[in-house]
Amino acid sequence: MSVRHPLFARLYPLMARAMERGGMAERRQALLTGLTGEVIEVGAGDGHNFAHYPPTVTHVVAVEPEPRLRALAEGAATRAPVPVKVVDGLAEHLPVEDSSADAVVVSLVLCSVRDQHTALREFRRVLKPGGQFRFLEHVRADTLGLARVQRALDATVWPRIAGGCHTGRDTVTTIERSGFAIEHLDRFRFPDARTPTSFHVLGTAVARH
Template identity: 60%
Template sequence: MPKSQTVRRPVFARFYAHVAGPGLEKAGVGEHRARLLRDLTGEVLEIGAGHGANFAHYPPSVAHVAAVEPEPRLRALAIEAARRAAVPVDVRDGLADGLPFEDATFDAVVFCLALCSVPNPHAALAEAYRVLRPGGQLRFFEHVRASTARMRRMQRVVDATVWPLLCGGCHTGRDTEAGIRRAGFAVTELDRFVFPATRIPTPAGTHILGIAVRPRAPGDGDPETRTQSRA
């Protein structure tokens, strides 16, 4: 596995923790965080935990959360949030494409607004697959490629120019659902929606939230996917 390295983005970390994060909470992101983590059990890994905003939403059925966050300022805030969590949370340095865990360690892996900013989402999903136990769940809540051609063109423009520089490496137009399927997961639940609800559409407005499963044996067919789509 690649050796873990710290990712320093101090300006973005301050902005996200003190401006963007609270703005998302005011817009109602907590409801989506709660949906993402509902009914989880056992050993859970959260990749790209940021400042720990999810920790308060883990249900008591979770035995333990291992959380990795490579940005030092965000990781320090996540450690503080872990102390207030109702379930045991261990926060450590770590990169999505080189996780410091053995194969088949976790019952669930969580990506929450993180796959947009990892340098190599394919490698990150491959690592998530590796550390999941067969039959384990991938929970994901991410902003993704837009549904309309016009907005996809806008996403390509901003992703090739200022957006990643201003937003900590974030890319607005990644086809994360397709990436999850290519990594070998079977998507079993998928909700597509716009968040937050704004009068003027934004490049990062299209989101997906759902569950995928690591198959128990090679050759297992994909379970039926329950899909919702909301404008």
């Protein structure tokens, strides 16, 4: 199930560290605050979230398909404040049993999955009744001009250089159309400048039944 993006896998840890210093660490903290029990983190990357998990989390299964990033995540797991098991797998086909997670967590992942609807259906499958879906994603711009720039980037160079990432997906709408009810949503820009990649959301959703 591995997905190989060798250039991106080398660049991402450098970008992630810069983002952490620029304020993303606080957003990751907010993403994970209040979580309890068994958590599945999808698209764990190099494990930057691990340090922010609260002690109320009993175990994290961290799914990462890119081999180089997965190896880095395994190293980060040894330093995490909670037990973390790093495994190979895709968002669209999680190696996890039905109704086994108290929460599913993604950060900067739904921009790059091949099929958002399939991934979100998997998240619903593995969540326990009442379980939470926590997401931190960059999304479509709020102006037509920048949205057009995003579409141009996504149709040409951006996915090739950024590990399959798409800058302009309407992820919030897709989450709602995939059977989730959003309970909390914070829209923000990171960095604060208005660029094609600066529009972000941080939210919590639960599956509708």
